[in-house]
Every structure is written in C-alpha cells, then in structure tokens.
Amino acid sequence: MSGRGVSAAIHPDWLVPDWELPASWPQVRAFMTTRAGGVSQGRHASMNVGRAVEDDPAAVAANRAHVDEVLGAPAVFLHQIHGADVLELAPMHLQGERPKADASFSTIRGLGCAIQVADCLPVLFVAPGVVGGAHAGWRGLAAGVLENTVHEISRAAGCEASELRAWLGPCIGPQRFEVGAEVLVACGADPASPDPAFFTYRTNERGEDRWLANLPALARQRLQEAGLSHISGGRWCTLSEPSRFFSFRHEPLAGRMVGAITLV
Structure with a gap:
C-alpha cells in the first residue's frame, strides 16, 4: 500500500514526539493534534475529530481528512472501549465499521495508527519497521493495554522491548485527575x-x-516494567488548558483530539 506523497505541514500548535530514532530505522511521521487547525465551530472549535460529540459530521470529516493529509497516509480510527486489545492494521480496516480495540500497530508504509483522546493518555510507539499507538486511560492501564502493545510491537519488529521508543501525549494531569x-x-x-x-x-x-x-507516572512505570527505557513526553494537562486541549471532564461533548503515526 502506497502513501499519499508529500505531507501537509504540521500545525505549529500541534505536538510532535521528541524521540531520537536510529538512522538505520525507517522514517516515521507522528503528531498529536490540539484544538487548533480545524474547521469545527462553537464548543467543538476547531480540530475536533470525534464523531460522537454532536459536531457537524461534515466538519468532522474535513478534520479527519486533514489529519490524513498531514500524516501523508490514511489513519485507522478505532472503536475504543477502554480495554486492552491490540490490532495489527491492514488495508481492510479502512473500510466498514471501526474495529474494536484500544491499541493498534502498523508494519505497512502509508497506513497510519490513530488514537483518539480527551483526557485519557495517548501513547505512540516506534520500533524498527513498526509503529503503533495505545489509548491508556486508567481502565486500559489496569487491563494491561500498554504491556500488550509492547509485546505485539516487539514481536512484529523482531526486537527486544528495550529497543522501542514511546511518547506520552497530553492527558488529565496529576494535579487534576x-x-x-x-x-x-x-x-x-x-x-x-x-x-x-x-x-x-x-x-x-x-x-x-x-x-x-498521576496517569503519566503510572504509564511510565508499566512501560519500564515491560522493558522500555526510551520514554518521553507526558508533560501536558488537558483539564488545566481547556483553551488548547479538549477535555472530557471540562466538557464531555467538547471534542476529541488524535495522536497519529505512520511509517513513511
């Protein structure tokens, strides 16, 4: 499956993982959206990618299309249920109903992972030739979603867990959760x-x-116990910055953000 060529520029307010990858690894493109850069209006302004928050479906579709444009590849959104299932992505997952899972990984260039959040913790992963993402609220953490994701990505990459890189995106912070x-x-x-x-x-x-x-600290502990040492991010609180981030606890129907990643 081929990509979409040259990607659009990442919005200056969006977050980009600060990991350092070995030069021998395939290139990746990854980012985390904020509220900025989309077309939604009102409480959904402006980069809402959630379909179940009473936003204009046309605006959500346009925002998701922009995510694909910036990623340079179609991203597979999941039906997230606060569980621990991990899905290996295939082109068929771009069609029909969203697959039920709370984590995904891709070994296919031009097929991206998308993790939707608005207080839960998004975690993006890179390994040699594999990318992935996990939706890690407290229920998912307790169920083992991060350990399962590390196991599946390590298996697919044929590497030890210690080689993986993980980046923690914005979530509800330790002073507000x-x-x-x-x-x-x-x-x-x-x-x-x-x-x-x-x-x-x-x-x-x-x-x-x-x-x-402290959701980021709990995630770091589980990732470290799973064998990871390259862990970054986890510095942003969604509830403390509702003008920058969507937060379910601030406004349940306000909108959703997405962490996206693909092999280039």
Missing part, C-alpha cells in the same frame, strides 16, 4: 499506603476528600 479508591485497587495500589509518586490524597475546592492519580 480526581479518582476513587477503586482506581487505586485496579492499578494494584493499597489505598491504605499508596506510593505518593502515583497517588496523593487531598481535599478539593468543593471540600471533598479525593485521591489524585
């Missing part, structure tokens, strides 16, 4: 004495005692 004790339990923490690197306890502005979860 309020959770219940069930999240600690699901992530393997003891609510009586959790590691403060991952969970802290405080009273919020409404006078409620709540746990705060």
Whole structure:
C-alpha cells in the first residue's frame, strides 16, 4: 500500500514526539493534534475529530481528512472501549465499521495508527519497521493495554522491548485527575499506603476528600516494567488548558483530539 506523497505541514500548535530514532530505522511521521487547525465551530472549535460529540459530521470529516493529509497516509480510527486489545492494521480496516480495540500497530508504509483522546493518555510507539499507538486511560492501564502493545510491537519488529521508543501525549494531569479508591485497587495500589509518586490524597475546592492519580507516572512505570527505557513526553494537562486541549471532564461533548503515526 502506497502513501499519499508529500505531507501537509504540521500545525505549529500541534505536538510532535521528541524521540531520537536510529538512522538505520525507517522514517516515521507522528503528531498529536490540539484544538487548533480545524474547521469545527462553537464548543467543538476547531480540530475536533470525534464523531460522537454532536459536531457537524461534515466538519468532522474535513478534520479527519486533514489529519490524513498531514500524516501523508490514511489513519485507522478505532472503536475504543477502554480495554486492552491490540490490532495489527491492514488495508481492510479502512473500510466498514471501526474495529474494536484500544491499541493498534502498523508494519505497512502509508497506513497510519490513530488514537483518539480527551483526557485519557495517548501513547505512540516506534520500533524498527513498526509503529503503533495505545489509548491508556486508567481502565486500559489496569487491563494491561500498554504491556500488550509492547509485546505485539516487539514481536512484529523482531526486537527486544528495550529497543522501542514511546511518547506520552497530553492527558488529565496529576494535579487534576480526581479518582476513587477503586482506581487505586485496579492499578494494584493499597489505598491504605499508596506510593505518593502515583497517588496523593487531598481535599478539593468543593471540600471533598479525593485521591489524585498521576496517569503519566503510572504509564511510565508499566512501560519500564515491560522493558522500555526510551520514554518521553507526558508533560501536558488537558483539564488545566481547556483553551488548547479538549477535555472530557471540562466538557464531555467538547471534542476529541488524535495522536497519529505512520511509517513513511
């Protein structure tokens, strides 16, 4: 399957992974959209790629087409269900209903992975000749979506997990992600004495005692335990910057962003 030739320029407000790849690896193109650079209006302004947030379908289609144009390849959007299934992409996945999975990888030049988020953590991966992405909210993390993705990409690339590069995109940050004790339990923490690197306890502005979860730190821990040492990103909070990022907790129907990656 061939690509689409020269890609359009990445919008200056979008995020680009800062990984350093060996010169011998195939080139990749990867980015993470923000709210900027699209055609949607109102609360969806402007780069909304979500179809289930009551946006104008024509605007969503135009925004997704622009993602493909910038990527230089068609990107496969998934029906994400907060699970741990990983899909190996094939051209057939560009047709018909979206495949149900929360991670994907591609070994085909010109066929891109797309991970849709609005507070959950998007993680993009590169290995020799393989790219991938995972949708990692707390449910997906607890279910093992990152470990499964690392395993599948390592297998497809024929390499050790330590060779993979991972980049963490914007998600709800550790000062804003309020959770219940069930999240600690699901992530393997003891609510009586959790590691403060991952969970802290405080009273919020409404006078409620709540746990705060550090989603990027939890993801880094799982990736490191899976064998990765090249991990970057994870510095942006979607809920703290609603003018730049879509945030489900700020406005559930405001819109969705996408992390996209393909082999060039």
